[in-house]
Amino acid sequence: MEIDKRNRKKMETGPNNPTEDATTWSFLTSTSTKSWFLCISLFAVLIRLAVAIHPYSGAATPPMFGDYEAQRHWMEITVNLPVKEWYRNTTANDLRYWGLDYPPLTAYQSYFHGILLKLFDPASVSLFTSRGYESYLGKLLMRWTVLMSDLMIFFPAVLYFLTVHYSGKPNGEKNSMAWHSAMILLNPCLILIDHGHFQYNCISLGLTTAAVAAILSDRDIGGSLLFSLALNHKQTCTLYDYYAAMGGRFFNALLFRVATVMSAYYAPAFFGYLLGKCLKLQNPILEILKLGLTVLGTFAVLWWPYLYSVDASLEVLSRLAPFERGLYEDYVANFWCTTSVVLKWKRLFTTQSLKLLCLAATISTCLPSMIQLVRFPSKRGFLHGLLNCSFSFYLFSFQVHEKSILLPLLPASLLAFEEPFMFWWLIYHALLSMFPLLRREKLVLPYAVLYGLFGLLYYTTSGRKDTTEIYSFYSTLKSFAFACSIFLHMIYMTIAPPEKYPFLFEAVIMLFCFSQFLLVFIYSNTKQWALSKTSIQEDAEKKRL
Template identity: 60%
Template sequence: MDKGKKMKESETVLNDGDDYNCWWWLVQKGTAVTFVTIALFGFLIRVAVSTYPYSGAGNPPKFGDYEAQRHWMEITINLPIREWYRNSSSNDLSYWGLDYPPLTAYQSFVHGLFLRFFHPDSVSLFASRGHESYLGKLLMRWTVLSSDALIFFPSVLYFVTVYYNKPGRIRKSDVAWHIALLLLNPCLILIDHGHFQFNCISLGFTIGAVAAILSEKDLVACVFYCLSLNHKQMSAYFAPAFFSHLMGKCLRRKHPLLQVLKLGLYVLGTFAAVWWPYLYSTNSILEVLSRLAPFERGLFEDYVANFWCATSVLIKWKRLLTTDSLKLVSFTATIITCLPSMVQQIKSPSNRGFLYALLNSSFSFYLFSFQVHEKSILLPLLPASLLAMEDPSTFKWFVQFAMLSMFPLLCRDDLAAPYFALLALFTLIFNAPGQHIVKENNFLYHYLGTRTMNFILCFSAILHIVYLTMHPPEKYPFLFEAIIMNLCFSQFVLITLGSNIKQWMLNKPVKLEIEKKHN
């Protein structure tokens, strides 16, 4: 909490117009109290969402992500560590085999112990397949809730402390507003506490890494980022940004090679620590690695708002090209699209530019890489929420379409009610009465104009209703999904174009300032 106090001192406090603010009293006692209050509220929302059904509830034989996570707990606490990733008579990898890096396995192990202590039946080997019970659900929900409280929330506090620890005019209510947006991200809450996953852990580590970079602690950032990467390989979406930013920074130091070596050592050290049990032979490493690369699953899954899925309406990629060439094509497309932001960061690494680079690189992965899931939109959403203060309206636009892109998935999980409640809550927090919204040049306006934006919003609202109430024509059973995905894809492309341009524009005003100083 003393971090909060420090922050209070370094802030230039602005209180004008507080009478109109909904939470005027919350910001009176300093950021620590503000954070605790919002965190309690965010936690309440998460607990409430967790009362809703999880993915695959009562849906044998495969169930869903909930069963996957439970199964991993069952495997990890009952089998020796070396057999976790190995197909055997007691570990059928075709039934939700572990396909995340070791840190997820360790986390499953710890949570498995927790479950076994209170409810042994829910994690007993073999017998617990498809286990569903009141207590089982509750304990599983609490594992996610506790991970959120232990990793995601402190990371957000760390980030906010660092991000607002700069001289300048900072309105306290703006800090509160930003904390609320970070902690009440509707997509993350729905996926983690509704659908059931542990994104809060890997995303929490990523936020920690970002905050460490913003506070110039590059080595800590490396450790955090490696942990994130070792929890979910999807965190590699951020790799280009981290790589290029750190690279750019190192090149600016006195001994670039030494710096790179130091960073490399930390990365290797963290990886070695996490992978220690599998380092005894190359074979076992490859065994785990092969589990992590799900190439057999195809170019994309279900309906995801990325380039391959959106264009597959016209071009049947899967029929046109072999899996191997698709891998190559998608890899090249990803690299090419995130190259500009990488170059910018290597050329002139800056904190703001780094946040934009995170957004851009994760977007290019989401839009162009191989095997993308609709849940992966959480990754671009994270840097966007960190940047919420920069351009609030674009962030809001993004959240709305990120939500829409997951709507079919959440409907399948019976989560339509919390979907609308959380979307409404987000809109309310965003438009809190009395909240000052700083106007930045809003590029969406330049491109689209108010009328088009309103039209798109109405259209998406109608899509929600149509999807819920109407049956698609028999000839095109996935018509609505396809429309939703194409709409979201178009908006995502606009957003990432805008943020790429913004990142490149960052160089300009800095130059101007320097010129002014010289004059």
Template identity: 35%
Template sequence: MGMRWIRWMHRHGMKQWVVPGAIIASIWVRWAVGMGSYSGYNTPPMYGDYEAQRHWMELTIHLPIRQWYTYDLQYWGLDYPPLTAYVSWLCGFVGSRINPTWFALDSSRGIETPDSAIFMRSTVVALDALIYIPALLMFTRTWQATHSKRTQNFVLLTLLLQPALLLVDFGHFQYNSVMLGFTLLAMNFFAKGQDVLGAIFFVLSLGFKQMALYYAPAIGSYLVGKCIYLGFLSGGRLFIRLGLVTSLTFILLFLPFLPPFAPFPAIFDPITRIFPFNRGLFEDKVANFWCASNVAFKWKHWASPDILVKLSAGLTAIGFLPSVVGLIQGSWKTRLAATHKDAAPPVTPTLPLLPFALLTSSMSFFLFSFQVHEKTILVPLLPITLILSGSSPESSAFAWCVLANNVGVFSMWPLLKRDGLAVPYIATLALWNRLIGYNPRRLQKKSFVQLFSIAVYVACMTLHILELLIAPPSRYPDIFPVLNVLISTPVFVLVWLWSIKCGVETGWALGGLPGSSHAVKANPSDSTTMNHEWKGSGGDQVDGLRRDMSVRAVSLGFSQARRRGSYRPASAGPEVR
């Protein structure tokens, strides 16, 4: 549908209005989703995430910074990094200018007047419009630069209306789009070759929400890889610059908690709040490895929390290892010969690996790490949607990514249902699937991913219908959330494996990258058949930047279908579809 609309706009001479139209319409949808109820609506005494965010605004504007992380922790104590606190302060400041009672210390707890709710909703929409939407726009203009304007705009539309984020940020009430927006900006600046700026944005992302840590292995190894790629001298210089800038940004973020402004132990207040290892292995029901396997194997009876922490850390590390290895190895393979370093293109050849690496790493955190929330699926969903956005509807990337998105929303169903967001759940899902023109029956016929998708959807529908018709048996009051977890987890595991596979494939393609034919010469051990093909396709005639860009597009899955015939046989490994 999105493409039809864009074509219609072009036909009627309104093509310059596609982007403003899409953005305004998507803001309207965001607002409309926000008309419904939110997390913890009308449920004293603790309410929910909405109240948490509002409470942080209240406490940041009334208390000195030192008390932010220590004040009445039992009632929604602040447990996000300082940037969240600063943004809360800003929102609270503006809000209390409009009406001080909305954020009066303590006495405003649980306030749910329509005016204050609208103010809170508008802060989410405003921050989203200021950070996330520009980041998306920039993404389409940098990462999708080789595609036509129409495709770029279609990508924008796809990303703008991603249902999971709409529901959690504007329905449930959170500010994830800020964190995701910063990460996306970091990716955009990496693509433009401005690594230092990108690193700053990634630190901001981390400073807003610690969940951005899920991306850290990928981003970190990408940057290290870039230094390797540039060679000893300029790479070393970049490494030092990155290190300095990153630590400086961190220091700036935590400045009020550091020695000149506070005694040294003060720094531990935010740190212990941000990383709560004293909570359980998982909370509620979440579609990850621990919760799913807990059905059969009661982890808490078998191991102490300490061991479980170590176990989960180990598994997570193994989970994201392929992405790290892929990035570093890719950089090593394509590293510039010393003589060519002056003519170094601004973009690293490993860039196409980045989205897959981000997906592998964040999904492995989601599946294996400690204390994961169901909402955290948003973190892997960002790279998933990015990969999806450029892929053609016949490709397996498209099939996998839409499946992951839909199941991601499905996995949050118990939460959304509790929040009273059942109707927006249906509406946003239907709208988005129609928008991107998704129909599981029209995927590649009889491919594994098609059959698997259909099976998953049938299971999801059945579960929804059962839940509607039957009350859960009193012996298993949680039967429906547990079944939800059991349906969602295999999908996430497969997506994680799929992302590793794609990373490996793209890594193989790097060896034959036409952008650095000298590098190919330096690595004669690489698979030569592939070099041949890439050269044969006329890669040598185009200039360096364009070639890099076309490879970048490859990583977003666009040429997966196109390339399959000639390229896939050369790549090692069986085809998992």
């Protein structure tokens, strides 16, 4: 009997059980949270520095260069011109050359980063003469601005989320905090885009992560404020033209501002969950007013320099609508790009008609998730709602590019402990969907290293809840999809496409990735609605009591 008890205990705490103590991650979590998070953060910083020594978007490719030059040029404009001229086409600010087209918080960020560059390398932000500036010091400073943004915003937000997410959970699950933090901080897609390609997604995603954490800890006003900041840093989709025929210019401006808030990838989930929570409280109207005033107040403060006239506001708003760029950019694994192989959307429909089609498709696909959040608000459902709504926008909205997959990836990474298989599935196909872009920018080496590193970290013992899935049907499915992905990588790298179809392999990659994204989208929506049964049962038990 004694032997049986010992064997049973050993089985319960074996390597396939997340409560095991003698593992890499539980060793880290046996120390204080600050210690293990610091260790993982230092490793994540080293990885970012290693990626940053590689080329960036548009390196040495005049006349327009790339995203690196766009970010540098915004610093040039903001430190040399008055705030009222940042979005205005003038002789000193030619909007045709990387004109500022992000919301005001991005402009303020560019201003502060520009001050830093001006302090150490004035030539890098001098008006006119700094176009295409690529000195060693200038590039070093630019890379450091991204890293510092990561360290100051994204890293603390991740720690905040993990602290909230694992509070009150049993020790067995808390042992997975270190693994979960590694999955978020070492997300290869985010690292390659921000520190390789060159962008500041870490700021908007960090603010969103902090907003999610605040709302999960029932600090709804703080969460609303943080999410409003995220919206004002990087708008992801706007609906201005959908409302353009509905009234006068000032009414249009107001609608645009509301649309900017309500149409970003995560906004429907935030709106649905907070509305559902408010409706279950004693004074729902008062709670809704509090949140509404918080959002409006945050927007008013950030937009204050442009609220002195309707024309000034419209001047900025017109820069934020990217409709002139077309239905999608390059080869993106969404519905419109994938189906354009058969249906030439741009030839069959006018731009105005395509906007309406995108609007209808996006709303209809994210509406079920919103309805579930309003009727059955739950913390787990909120995270699924963020994933589902962001996927709706990625798959069906107007003007999507490859890098937009970072938006569904964030909530998927926040759900990594509960849904590790889904997270693995999404991360590897997201990498594949961005591979043509990263190859063009000569980032194949860091791509390959991070591709392998993520797999090693993911399969580290005791990190995941699905360690037993190696014996299940999902193992076969995962192996098949992974083999297809590797095969597509090899084909794309080694074989030249036919002259008649120069983008054949890009189209095949997008078709494959779209099919996988669609499966994840359907799966996550199903999981979210399955949570409704739990909510109904809990409500029934409360009524009995």
